[in-house]
Amino acid sequence: MKLGRIALLLVGATALEFLFGGTKYRGVWPVDWLLVATAIVARSGGFGRAVLTGAAAGFVEDALTETLLGLNAFGKAAIGYLLAFVSVRVVLGGALAVGGVIALCSLANDAIVAVLRSLLLGSPVVLGAPEALWRAVATGTTAGLFEAAWSFQWREWRERRRQGRLR
Amino acid sequence: MRFSTARAEVTHRPRRGGVLLASVLVLCVLALSAQAPARGQRGSVLQSWMLTAAAPLARAVTTVSRAISGTSSSIADNFTARSDIVRLRRDLQKREEELFRLRAEVQQMRSEIGLRAAAPFLPVVVGSGPVLLLERRAGLHSALIGIGSSSGVGPGSPLAVPEGLVGRVVTAGRTLSRAQLLLDASAAAGARIVRTGELGIVRGDGRGALRLNHIPTTSRVRPGDLVESAGIDGIYPRGIAIGRVASVSRGGNLFLDVLLVPTAPFSRLTDVLVLAPFPAREPGEGTSASR
Numbered sequence: 001m002k003l004g005r006i007a008l009l010l011v012g013a014t015a016l017e018f019l020f021g022g023t024k025y026r027g028v029w030p031v032d033w034l035l036v037a038t039a040i041v042a043r044s045g046g047f048g049r050a051v052l053t054g055a056a057a058g059f060v061e062d063a064l065t066e067t068l069l070g071l072n073a074f075g076k077a078a079i080g081y082l083l084a085f086v087s088v089r090v091v092l093g094g095a096l097a098v099g100g101v102i103a104l105c106s107l108a109n110d111a112i113v114a115v116l117r118s119l120l121l122g123s124p125v126v127l128g129a130p131e132a133l134w135r136a137v138a139t140g141t142t143a144g145l146f147e148a149a150w151s152f153q154w155r156e157w158r159e160r161r162r163q164g165r166l167r
Numbered sequence: 168m169r170f171s172t173a174r175a176e177v178t179h180r181p182r183r184g185g186v187l188l189a190s191v192l193v194l195c196v197l198a199l200s201a202q203a204p205a206r207g208q209r210g211s212v213l214q215s216w217m218l219t220a221a222a223p224l225a226r227a228v229t230t231v232s233r234a235i236s237g238t239s240s241s242i243a244d245n246f247t248a249r250s251d252i253v254r255l256r257r258d259l260q261k262r263e264e265e266l267f268r269l270r271a272e273v274q275q276m277r278s279e280i281g282l283r284a285a286a287p288f289l290p291v292v293v294g295s296g297p298v299l300l301l302e303r304r305a306g307l308h309s310a311l312i313g314i315g316s317s318s319g320v321g322p323g324s325p326l327a328v329p330e331g332l333v334g335r336v337v338t339a340g341r342t343l344s345r346a347q348l349l350l351d352a353s354a355a356a357g358a359r360i361v362r363t364g365e366l367g368i369v370r371g372d373g374r375g376a377l378r379l380n381h382i383p384t385t386s387r388v389r390p391g392d393l394v395e396s397a398g399i400d401g402i403y404p405r406g407i408a409i410g411r412v413a414s415v416s417r418g419g420n421l422f423l424d425v426l427l428v429p430t431a432p433f434s435r436l437t438d439v440l441v442l443a444p445f446p447a448r449e450p451g452e453g454t455s456a457s458r
Contacts, residue, residue: 011224014221014224015224015228017300018224018225018228018229018232018299018300019228019229019231019232020232021299021300021301021311022228022229022232022233022297022298022299022300023232023233023236023437024236024435024436024437025236026301026434027434027435046184047183047184047185047187047188048183048184048187050184051184051187051188051191052187052191055191055195061302063214063217063218063221064217064218064221064300064302064311064345065300065302065304065307065309065310065311065345066302066307066309067307067309067337067347067353068199068202069198069199069202069213069214070194070195070196070198070199070202071199073191073195073198074192074195074196074199077188077191077192077195078188078192081184081185081188084184109304110304110305111305113304113305113307114305114306116199117305117306117307120199120200121353122353123306123307123352123353123373124306124352124373125305125306126305126306126352126372126373126374127305129303129306129373129374129375130374130375131303131374131375132303132304132305
């Protein structure tokens with residue numbers, strides 16, 4: 001994936017965070033858009049770009065919401081590498097599998113941030129909170145839907161519809 | 168991400184990726200170590216600059232987002248408007264009667280206990296700002312607020328809504344601020360049980376509830392009691408509702424385990440009031456609400 005597209009993707013993900021975060025319905029479907037952006041870059045299998053995109057996405061998140069800069073950058077860089085590794089080494093297909101992997105990555109991101117916060121700030125480790133599980137479900141489902149839309153044969157579908165109309 | 172087909176289109180350079188990952192992680196650790204001594208009491212200058220830089224995008228997107236949700240809400244509201252008008256008229260009449268009674272009571276109380284003496288402790292509202300982003304991750308509960316130092320907001324300014332206390336500003340950019348909510352696992356506030364007058368410390372548990380600590384087992388606290396800020400922590404003004412006691416159980420030591428349900432609707436925050444720092448501080452003075 002080209003660098004310009006990655007930058008555009010990150011700006012888009014940040015804009016989506018604000019678009020949903022600014023309303024009172026933010027808790028209804030709390031997607032981690034920056035993780036989805038990292039996963040989209042990792043999908044192409046480039047290790048370097050996946051790591052750097054994860055780090056940049058995490059850095060943006062840290063700057064906006066975290067106490068220390070680098071907590072989410074650390075977590076998302078590691079997850080970017082892991083996702084790139086999975087996309088290259090593991091034969092795994094389908095929206096359901098992709099959604100499941102991304103949901104697990106969302107929980108892993110939470111775990112990494114919780115451990116780092118505990119080590120550096122002395123905060124209690126809070127894992128498995130209902131909202132974290134719900135965010136993992138929302139992020140995984142959204143990523144699965146993207147995957148389904150990406151792999152769907154749109155051209156054939158359009159052709160079939162056109163032929164159906166002609167009959 | 169279609170994992171099965173990604174293989175074909177990939178450049179296989181995991182070793183180079185591994186080196187890059189290690190470098191990025193080491194950089195992150197170095198950056199984190201450099202900031203750790205501050206212990207999160209105050210945001211860095213870099214964070215303040217980044218908030219200022221992000222302000223135009225945040226404001227533009229939030230305006231669109233609010234316009235969309237506002238339009239959808241107003242369409243839904245039209246359907247219920249008529250019954251609401253009848254109900255509101257009834258409510259208004261009831262409230263006017265209550266207002267008349269309360270005015271009489273306040274007049275009596277003023278003369279009896281001298282409300283003027285307590286005036287310096289009443290919270291002063293600096294302004295109000297929209298909540299642009301709410302983050303809840305691994306015990307962290309923070310919010311991005313659309314008001315900053317240009318409106319007189321500084322680190323340590325308490326945040327509240329009419330229902331109760333919300334948190335405090337940690338980093339202030341020019342037009343954006345980052346706030347730590349009371350639900351954060353690192354947040355704490357001095358509190359008082361209104362009915363019994365006992366003092367304790369309210370802490371967020373990082374899961375959406377609050378705990379009132381240091382209440383002795385001899386206390387008469389019971390579920391339903393209102394807990395408000397006590398004004399003893401040097402950050403939050405006294406008399407602002409924090410939560411209601413949900414359950415009381417005997418802890419493992421000399422203190423009760425008191426769980427509170429916050430009065431402020433944290434999950435549905437749209438706007439917050441920013442209060443003047445309490446007590447009034449000189450610029451540059453620190454705060455200490457974090458554990």
